[in-house]
Amino acid sequence: MTRPHDMGGRFGDGPVVPATDDAAFHADWHARALAITLACGALGKWNIDTSRHARECLSPQDYTRFSYYEKWLGGLAALLVAKGVVTRAELAGGPAALSYFGPSDLDPIDLDPRALRADAVAGVLAKGGASDRPSDTAPLFRAGDAVQTRRKAENTSVAGGHTRLPRYAAGTRGRVLRHHGTHVLPDAAAHGTPDQAEPLYAVAFKASDLWAHPEHPLDEVVLDLWQSYLQAAP
Template sequence: MNGVHDMGGMQGFGTVCPEENEPVFHHVWEGRMLALQRAMGFTGAWNIDASRAAQEQLPPADYLAASYYKRWALGMTFNLLRSGLVDPIEIEAGHAISPPAKVARVMRGTDVLRAFTRGKFSRDTGTKPSFCVGDTVRARRMNPDTHTRLPRYARGCVGQIEAVRGCHVLPDTNSLGTGENPQWLYTVVFSGQALWGQSADPTLKVSIEAFEPYLESA
């Protein structure tokens, strides 16, 4: 969706402010939130694309006003309610009231290390990629009102296929729970001027990781 999360190229957010010797967490609750997210992810109640989609559907003002981990809490609340694992009255009360729903599995101590390998998203489909390295492609103009990983700044722009990364789970359908629908994934590189116009830095190149349905021949 064309949400405020799709920030590439927006202006007015000011300078980047690195923090010296930044702690892993600034507050104890941030660590708890991260751990809750990981542990709920392990239950299989929803996938990582649905986690991202839940944050993206927050009203833009709420998205921007919330700190990073507060946004996680808001997104998780949305998914807990949608999946029926928690009732609205329980969120209000801050306690469990109704009996639990069934989840596929619960993370226990011995699962922690195993669960901390980044997930594998490539799938063997036996299909052939439509594009090869060096091909000129255009990122499609598309404006789905659901989750997608084609950023707005690239839509309609012409670039080159730089690498073919295999077939990967398509976030657009996976986030909706309508299937992994694996698609060929490419690194597509654009000149700064293709994205930003003639006044762009001539030394700039930007790449996106684009699924085949995001691309057309140019």
């Protein structure tokens, strides 16, 4: 099963039109969408892979009609409710939300100490979130090795779960360019499974091997892929 976000090389969606200016945001609310997403992420209720999966799980109708930052907000809203941070009524601005702005018998919000304050933003962004981990799993491949991705681009542990193997590269032969070290496996991290670190590789694929009618057949596409996605090419 694939989700609507996995659209690389698909016909019928029109050309990708690059932006012609250097503006970081093309509407004021885009910056606010980014800010609230970062602030909510700082609460520690999910990780980047969980948030990616939330966007992927938007309904096909919403995913195809939403703009980029609308997808971010749609996924964020779903996460806030799923993780018990807010209720649907609070998101809708109903009576439950009003209690936060007046006398209330509610307990203090236990997430407040984790709130991302304005003076901490620069440091948090500079620090980032490291995904590399120590592991006993030895790398099976090295630069120059011929590999093949598994034939089905799916999460092998969680049905319909998150994976970073795109459908267009499934079952395709490629060449290892480099070993990035050992990193958290998104297929596990997106679903709350304790860190499962695996070797991560940059793998190059010929455009002509990925698509039947590539615009530039001699081009290569480089993907970062985890070891469990790969096997030695026959």
